[in-house]
Amino acid sequence: MAKLTIPAEEYMYPGHAACPGCGAALAMRLLLKGLGPRTIVSMPACCWTVIATPYPTTALATGLLDHPIEATGASISGLRAAADAMGLKDLEIVGFAGDGGTADIGLQSLSGMLERRTDAIYVMYDNEAYMNTGIQRSGSTPAGAWTTTTPVAGASHGKPEPKKDVMGIVRAHHPVYAATLNPSFPEDFLRKVERARGLHGPRFLHVFSPCPPGWKYSSERTIELGRLATDSGIFPLYEVGEDGVLSITRRGGALKPVAEYFRAQGRFAHLTEAEIAAIQAAARANWERLLRLATPPPA
Amino acid sequence: MLEVRFHGRGGQGAVLASELxxxxxxxxxxxxxxxxxxxxxxxxAPVTAYVRIDDRPIALRTSITVPDVVVVLETGLLRTVPVTDGLREGGLLLVNSALPPELIEVPIPVRTATVDATGIARARGLGSPTMPIVNTAMLGALARATGVVSLDAVRGSIVHVPAKPRENREAAADGFAAVRSGEGRHLPVARRAERAPPLPEGPIAAVPSSTLVTSSWRTLRPVIRLEKCTRCNFCWKYCPDDAIELDPSGFPVIREAHCKGCGICAAECPPKTIEMVLDAGARGGWGVR
Incomplete structure (x- = not known):
């Protein structure tokens, strides 16, 4: 029997209301394995508030607080202040927000929390659109993607603008820890959660979160798509410590072509060869930029 | 005025059925x-859609709580959703089932009609074998069982469907021909509380979601051939529903109440010992003893 490579303990209950094959559900399961039961998760309006609480149940064995969509950063700052006032020193405070609630609506609150040096972990699970309300584009939707508000019809050919660089915005606040995580790589995912848990101060985790209905692919391919995203340089895995040192945590040698990742998803089905070639060039440039930032620089 | 309430699952076409x-x-x-x-x-997940039909303009804009007709696109919903709630006396329950109306369990005495819309959709090649699109066969059956619209009008409405308009029109005619009317088998069952209980003081949600059953969402279910299992635990590791546990010797066991049939375990299993097979629920057997 193979040894377990991630903790056996579960703090997410089955019976939750996520779609079959939901990347965000696996992300939560892995996250809580790393954080343990002395955790309070604070969520804005997002897929996960619906997933977690089919009334009168909860899918989390930890504490759970619902808050308004723009308030994740403020909520976890307040929870930390309350825990301090009550003398509760062993609590981990976690904000768990989608990309819309982070990159768009909650950006001011995230910035405030980072700037106040709140001792908490902010998790952005990134399914690259407002999925809970039915696939509207967010600032984190990648260029070219179909959504209901960036349709493929007439003059519209998917989202024209590139994805917002939330990690760049977060890094400019110099948090004690920031990392990108992907549930397709559970061991790397858990190592980063555990590293974040051992630190104090503002910490940020950007979690890749494939969405079968929103990205238009068959639910059994969630893990495969996550792997392709990282190995093609679309979602590189790296971490940044308090000293600003950036380490790439999965190199995997030469990058895979992005076409395999794009062709697997209905939201990109309309893209032409030339458009995919342009995305390939952008992914390559982004990867090379990361390599230059990485310490120690590669030989 | 006639009021119709549709119950289906996300992806089955209940909303499109209401529009058609x-x-x-x-x-x-x-x-x-x-x-x-x-x-x-x-x-x-369960989906509800509404239709009102009248001989004059309708000013009402509210959801339908006292329907004349309830259309159920999948029999499993009879067990999990209170579909007959508010159904008007003398109303009609139309269910997608291969069984005669007398074998459909209903919580109130109600005129019941059945049609094997799943079988019709499969025969006409609508949707995939695992996710048949049953809405047009149900509309044909509805036209016959209620007379509220003509079959010609139903066929006429099936123009702007996403795929296969001809096959969908044929499915509507099949449903029209095949619907059977009768009386459901009245079997009072434990019902959900009519009103949500008052909010408790303190934690609002203290009951684990594992008390809920989510496997009724699935059309496929995983079957593990344990003799070929290497106990690598990949299936367990990647399950987004925590629907696989490992027994003391490390073999995976599916939590049948919670597995939604996403197929990740089968896709990620290195020796390919997991096969996704059609679940009984997908054949319309769910909810009928």
Whole structure:
């Protein structure tokens, strides 16, 4: 029997209301394995508030607080202040927000929390659109993607603008820890959660979160798509410590072509060869930029 | 005025069915309206849609709580959703089932009609074998069982469907021909509380979600051939539903109440010992003893 490579303990209950094959559900399961039961998760309006609480149940064995969509950063700052006032020193405070609630609506609150040096972990699970309300584009939707508000019809050919660089915005606040995580790589995912848990101060985790209905692919391919995203340089895995040192945590040698990742998803089905070639060039440039930032620089 | 409530699952076409019915009524010279319940957008989760049909303009804009007709696109919903709630006396329950109406368990005495819309959709090649699109066969059956719209109007409405308009029109005619009417088997069952209990002081949600059953969402279920299992635990590791546990010797066991049939375990299993097979629920057997 193979040894377990991630903790056996579960703090997410089955019976939750996520779609079959939901990347965000696996992300939560892995996250809580790393954080343990002395955790309070604070969520804005997002897929996960619906997933977690089919009334009168909860899918989390930890504490759970619902808050308004723009308030994740403020909520976890307040929870930390309350825990301090009550003398509760062993609590981990976690904000768990989608990309819309982070990159768009909650950006001011995230910035405030980072700037106040709140001792908490902010998790952005990134399914690259407002999925809970039915696939509207967010600032984190990648260029070219179909959504209901960036349709493929007439003059519209998917989202024209590139994805917002939330990690760049977060890094400019110099948090004690920031990392990108992907549930397709559970061991790397858990190592980063555990590293974040051992630190104090503002910490940020950007979690890749494939969405079968929103990205238009068959639910059994969630893990495969996550792997392709990282190995093609679309979602590189790296971490940044308090000293600003950036380490790439999965190199995997030469990058895979992005076409395999794009062709697997209905939201990109309309893209032409030339458009995919342009995305390939952008992914390559982004990867090379990361390599230059990485310490120690590669030989 | 006639009020129709559709119950289906996300992805089955209940909302489109309500739009087609309204369009058909319009073609018959009536004043229709149709709209879905704005709930959570979840593939496989219960979905509700409404249609009103009248001979004159309709000013009402509310959801339908006292329907004349309830259309159920999947029998499993009879067990998990209170579909007959508010059904008007003398109303009609139309269920997608291969069984005769007398074998459909209903919580109140009600006129019941059945049609094997799943079988019709499969025969006409609508949707995939695992996710048949049953809505047009159900509309044909509805036209016959209620007379509220003509079959011609239903067929006329099936123009702007996403795929296979001809096959969908044929499915509507099949449903029209095959529907059977009768009386459901009245079997009072333990019902959900009529009203939500008052909010408790303190934690609002203290019951684990593992008390809920989510496997009724699935059309496929995983079957593990344990003799080929290497106990690598990949299936367990990647399950987004925590629906696989490992027994003391490290073999995976599916939690049948919670597995939604996403197929990740089968896709990620290195020796490919997991096969996804059609679940009984997908054949319309769910909810009928």
């Amino acid at each position: 019915l309204a369009h058909a009524a319009f073609l018959d010279g009536k004043w229709p309206q149709s709209f879905p319940f704005f709930g959570v957008e979840r593939r496989g």
